[in-house]
Amino acid sequence: MKLEGRRLTMKKGSSVPIEGELVKSDGPISFLGDVDFRSGTINDRKNNLYGQTIKDKVFAFPMGKGSTVGSYIMYRLRKNGCAPLAIINTRSETIVAVGAVISDIPLLDRIDLGKLCTGQRLRIIGGKVEVL
């Protein structure tokens, strides 16, 4: 299956494929509060990914929410070596987009997350997502 969305960050060199395992949050994510920046673990008890890590995974969630400090938490994840491999959104907003830019995380949006599920292996090229 191939899905086509929009590539928002790390456009340069985006023809080089990124391959990784998907973790998908059913609800929006606030990086401030929902994600432990020391480990990359989801620590929001209400989230379906509670206890799982986003480190080196393709992290999919509908959109960002909450404090703009979330962008800086993403930066901290990168510095701690716990950043996700890439992020896929239904609709990206300012907090996650800015966080992805400053943390060098490839970001795609306009992808139908209903077609994806946790555990799948994905290949991302530009704005395209292929389920392997």
Added chain:
Amino acid sequence: MHLTKEERQVLDGKEGRGRQKAMEILETLGDIFEAKALIPIRSAQVSGVSYKNLGDAGLEFIDDLAKDCKVSVTTTLNPAGVDLERWKEMGVDKGFFEKQDAVIKAYSKLGILPSCSCTPYYDVNVPNMGDHLAWGESSAVCYVNSVLGARTNREGGPSALAAAIIGKTPEYGFHLSANRRAAVMIEVENGIKDLAALGYFVGANIGERVPYFKGIDPKTPLEALKPLCAALAASGSVALFHVEGITPEAKTALKGLKAQELETIHVDLADTQETAAKLSTTKGPVELIAIGCPHLSPAELNKVASILMGKKPRPNGPKLWVCTSKVSRNKAKSAVAIIEKFGLVLCDTCMVVSPIEGLFSSTATNSAKAAHYLVKDGYGNQKVRYGTLEEVLSLI
């Protein structure tokens, strides 16, 4: 979004890593919001200053950025977590102060004025009608758009910083005249005096739409709209409003719109009274009275002093924080002397962004915005008593 040749060179890193990252932020936001181009801005106001909000993550980012770039337009700072000179009197520990000091030094290294106020539009960063800006701080955004007729979106800390470094912002949202028209009509019943409660009620009901207020007394001084701005932007995400007979763009706000096309919300006195009552979570005694969200002007400092004159501090009464900017404090020295018989006139900070949760457990305030944030678990952790300025100061 279209970039000029010069802008593309910045994006390619020809002017260093910091400017490259800043341009990447602007380009990405431009793409998301489908802006056609970048436009020059006259000034920026950067939020995300208190160490309580930024943490080490934000400090690290600003420190890294300050290594190889500077802002290119007038840029001012939002309040910090402490009064940088009187943090000991606030009861804040040295560890917090040192981190806060490091944040201010990093911002200063970027060429940003360490004004540490949410009302820079009074003195150090004064926008004119029609100026394009990139401002953070939701109450200030609402004030400069609505009351001064300048043009800014609601920026977050990093996006305002990126715009300040490049001197430009993507042209979308409130930079475009079409998006500045009214989207919802608010009919205000005669006799509503608590504009903070009015703003809080309306903000909670309209989200991010642009309201047009009818029925607010046209003799209301512009300054009295400040609590309205702060409340609209706290319970809702309002960035711009119009008031018939008062604000500069009210005349054009309804142009081309038919009255029946606009949803109308009628607000009566009971709505604002109910809102005010809900903002309180205690009716009992409080440990702190906090005034100055947003920061007080010299005239407002005089008003506080005139209410306090003739009162006497009680030995075990609540502490008092009155928050303002350095400039306003210096302009109202005699008022400050009177107020300081009762408590502290603090600069650089406010109750919302200070580490208040470690200092007090209950606070009275006349700010709907402050009440909104102070009550939150894991943030302000306060029992809140909300009232008008006179009511709150009567607790002294």
